[in-house]
Amino acid sequence: MLVALNEEKERVLATTALRKTQYFCPVCGKQVILKRGLKVISHFAHKHLAEQKCFNNESIKHYKSKLILAQMIQQQGCKVEIEPFLKEIKQIPDILINNKYVIELQYSPIPYKQILQRTEGLKKNGI
Known part of the structure; x- marks a missing residue:
């Protein structure tokens, strides 16, 4: 996942996330860890693999x-959210634009x- 919640429940993009900070899955609330390196794109992953059911594994190309x-x-000039969790319908679209339009990338x-x-x-959900 590219977005997680910090301790203040604010959405944080993995590319701007700080190491040694706690982050949480926006869907299940479980702790996630920041993964960043030379061979992988910055992203978050559930701390325990058994919990990794909230998001599908996506390719680097997709991210x-x-x-x-x-x-x-x-x-x-648009308001953009990456991977917002829409609680009412239990969906996580790839990109939400101006709370009105969605883009889904399908590889x-x-x-x-x-x-x-x-x-x-x-x-x-009116989108």
């Missing part, structure tokens, strides 16, 4: 694409039915 696209949209094949379910959930 990078989200960051680049979100930055480009933000530069156009791996998923059933069309799943795409429809996600879309319907977003529509019910």
Whole structure:
């Protein structure tokens, strides 16, 4: 995941996160750790692998694409949230723009039915 919550419940992007600080999963509230290095893009992971059911494992290409696209949209003056957890529908879209539009990047094949379910959930939430 690219975004976690700090102790004040503020959303923090992994690229700007500080080491030696506690972070928490925005979905389940469990502790996550910051992973940053030369071979991986900065991201958060659940401290215990058994808890890692909130987010799907995504490729580095997926993470990078989200960051680049979100930055480009933000530069156009839009309010952008990466990986917001929409409690009402229990969904985590890749990018939320102005609390009105969603962009989902799909690098791996998923059933069309799943795409429809996600879309319907977003529509019910006014997005």
